[in-house]
Amino acid sequence: MTSALREDEAARLLGDLVALRTVNPMGRPYHGGGPVERPVIEYLERLFAPFAVSCRRISASPIHESLLVSIPGRTAGPAALLEAHIDTVPADDWSDTAFTPRREGGRIIGRGACDDKGSLAAMTLALADLLRSGQRPASPVLFLAAGDEEYGQTGIKTFLADLPTPLAWAVFGEPTGCIPVIQHKGVIRWDVSVAGRSAHSSRPELGRNAILDMMRLCDRLAAHEAALRARHTNPLTGGPSITVTTIQGGRTRNMVPDQCTVAVDFRIAPGMDGRQALEELQAAITWPGLSVSHSPPQCLAPALNTSPDDPLVARALAACEQHLGRPVAAAGAPYCSDAGWIPAGAPALVLGPGDIADAHAVGESVAIAEVMQAAAIYRQLVDG
Ligand SMILES: [Zn+2]
Secondary structure (H helix, E strand, O other): OOOOOOOOHHHHHHHHHHHHHOEOOOOOOOOOOOOOOOHHHHHHHHOOOOOOOEEEEEEOOOOOEEEEEOOOOOOOOEEEEEEEEEOOOOOOHHHOOOOEEEEEEEEEOOOOOOOOOOHHHHHHHHHHHHHHHOOOOOEEEEEEOOOOOOOOOHEEEEHHOOOOOOOEEEEEOOOOOOOOOOEOOOEEEEEEEEEEEEEOOOOOOOHHHHHHHHHHHHHHHHHHHHHHHHHOOOOOOOOEEEEEEEEEEEOOOOEEOOOOEEEEEEEEEEOHHHHHHHHHHHHHHOOOEEEEEOOOOOOEEEEEEOOOHHHHHHHHHHHHHHHHHHOOEEEEEEOEEEHHHHHOOOOEEOOOOOOOOHHOOOOOOHHHHHHHHHHHHHHHHHHH
């Protein structure tokens, strides 16, 4: 492997990517002229234009698109997938300098520097370096610069629905401190509503108090969480969790409330099936006479469950140890990522520069040296 990764190139690329605004509206009204990700997609198309690769835009919706860069391998056959996302969370709380990247103490600071443009830059650097070397990778490489990871995950889902070639393995760039995350939880979010009967609050016996029913239901959610945690233990990620995140109910101060709705965030552990877990939960929290209804899931993202014994994990650990210069162990994470969508059969892991604590925060930053290390690790992985 000949490699000529350069720090000034990394810093310039990352700065350019941060300066190109690709803010996901996250379900709020969007007034942009084209897909959120378009500025970065046009930039990457220009960057890869001198090389013998194919670049294809994949539309996920009128406001989101991804770019797929395909690099032929020395042999045909299943492809390696590198994926990082282009969209960022908004910067409403950091409007002054979020998109004017600064370089300070070896770090680039700006919205998306860590999540996820550090990984996007590192993958781009690794592949540009490979292409400049004139060598072909062992097997074909697909590089998906994905749209809409932060809200609907429509970028990865659209790509996988029409997969151009089977996958051998996949690496998803997200801030993990360049440690391979081989398992993470999945998440299901939806609303639970309880209907009661209104009455004058001086005669509560004439009504049915939906808030009181909801309190009992929340007790049942807690009991179900305890039962699930006893059944599903995972040393890397921790067990499942059920969190009520919003509540609204009642109409006026002097009426028995006839309705109450909570939003539920249900984190499933690796190995749990989301649909089945949801059905089981819904059966466990009801009782005769309760009028309960469930909205369709706003989000149902699978867990990632790669075996520690998979050869991809050994290769990733060896590459990380070589380029970080210290022992590295495979890790798990409580959050979820696009990696959970990879079909069983192709091992996947999450690995990228930066600290998840910096993601989505004011002053978000990433170390340029870490972006370089990630680029070297990706380069070694695709060289096979
Ligand atoms: Zn991310």
